Amino acid sequence: MRESAGERWARRVVLTVLALFVLVPLYAMVSSAAKPLQDVQGVFTWIPTHPTAQAFVDMWSTVPLGRYLVNSLLVSSVAAVISVAIAILAAFAVSRYRFRGRQLFSVTVLSTQMFPGILFLLPLFLLFVNLDNTLGTSLYASRTGLIITYLTFSLPFSIWMLVGYFDSIPRELDEAAAVDGAGPMRTLFRVILPTAVPGIVAVTVYAFMTAWGEVLFASVMTDENSRTIAVGLKGYSTQSQVYWNQVMAASLVVSVPVVAGFLALQRYFVAGLTAGAVK
Template sequence: MSKLKRSVLYWVLLSPLIILTLFPFAVMLVTALKPTEEMLSSSWWPSRPVWGNFVTMYTETAFGPALANSLIVSLVTTVLTVLVAIPAAYALSRYRFAARGAFRQFLLISQMLSPIVLVFGLFRLLVELGSRLGFQLIDSLTGVTFIYIAFNLAFAVWMLQSYFSTIPKDLEEAAWIEGASPFATLVKVFLPLALPAMAVTAIFTFINAWNEYVIALTMLRKQEAYTLPLQVVNLVAGRYTVEWNYVMAAALAATIPIAILFTWLQRYLMRGLALGAVK
């Protein structure tokens, strides 16, 4: 079978999965382009696509500030989580110490805890901590960011240490022989080899922070501090009439940063997944 025929066959076999995956996005796009008077009509495609729905949604539903809040929270959470997780994961993968196995099991068990179980205690903790520090952590993106870091840190350490263990220690020892310090070896030799692992961890951490709803709903009560999940739900909840064209436009626009991140880090993502499969 020629290469062209094989490619066509693969695309035919994958087409049902592609259609199933893209169908929700097609529904969101078509609904977002419908005029308000056609929202309840039985027709699939709008009589006239209204691209202005995206502009109206952005200007009249506080989508812009919510987008900025989500970007700030997600980016800060991702960067700080990965920076803190790298030395912890490196220590777990390279050094042997007492209770190392117990600590790894603790990281795994901590992933079983749902934020819903801890949300009331976290609320009281932020109130008490804010009163002691002299500034308010409730209705603050700073408080939400620190909670997101705490919830994602165990996952990031677990992911990174499993990848770090696949990197041969001989490479570090060769750098030590050449006179490099342990820190220089970590930065110049080890971390470049671990870029796929860090990219995979960063993607999942960003997605977790971007999509999180329960903690944000509990900690953020002022609309100017809302993140995107809260703002999108706010377009539906507590209303007599729901403007679904604006809701779908907001939901579709909220997926764009994730799509950009995946496109940017795709090569590292594939290398990271392959590395984990080899292990």
């Protein structure tokens, strides 16, 4: 089937416009990060007239960015790993077994995705504060509290995508393993997991991204010591001025690893979505 000339031109024009729409903000971030403070406070210029990497140096001392980064890294990686481990077990059950409540479980877990975050935030805030008072634990304003909260955020989508992935692994492999005397857990770890590695990596990255970018709970459930970068970047706007060049530099630094990870794995996301969403 050939593409007509009109279609080809329409395609070129539309895709160019879309590419510009995506690129301009990214360019604004990169180019502004390379400007000195006076230049980002004056009228916008497309080309940095005094290119400098000073913002990338200053950003570490204007706000405790290092501490925020460590907090974010810690919270996001621990939450991602635990959440994926739990999702693997649940997805294995849903994919390989028929049991009473299977449908109910899937629907309940997925539907928690639609609840407004603020609905849990207020009670969770109260629960954490009151637990601290009565039990002496410290979940409120702690990284542990944040980890527990975040790992449930990515759980529904992770389960859903892994079920899609596991379903696409032929059952004959399970049966072959069973013939060799492998029990269900052995089948999961020796047969299914190795086959599903791309899917598991993709889901881990997704869980990491979810925690990395979360703002609502982080803005309430953290203090100066446990603050994550998602809310920490606010520190660059002070009463008197906003360090826009440093904001852009910091945004760039905290975005590059996640974007690179996502783009490297995007085809596994597409595969997972194809398996999951299209049914």
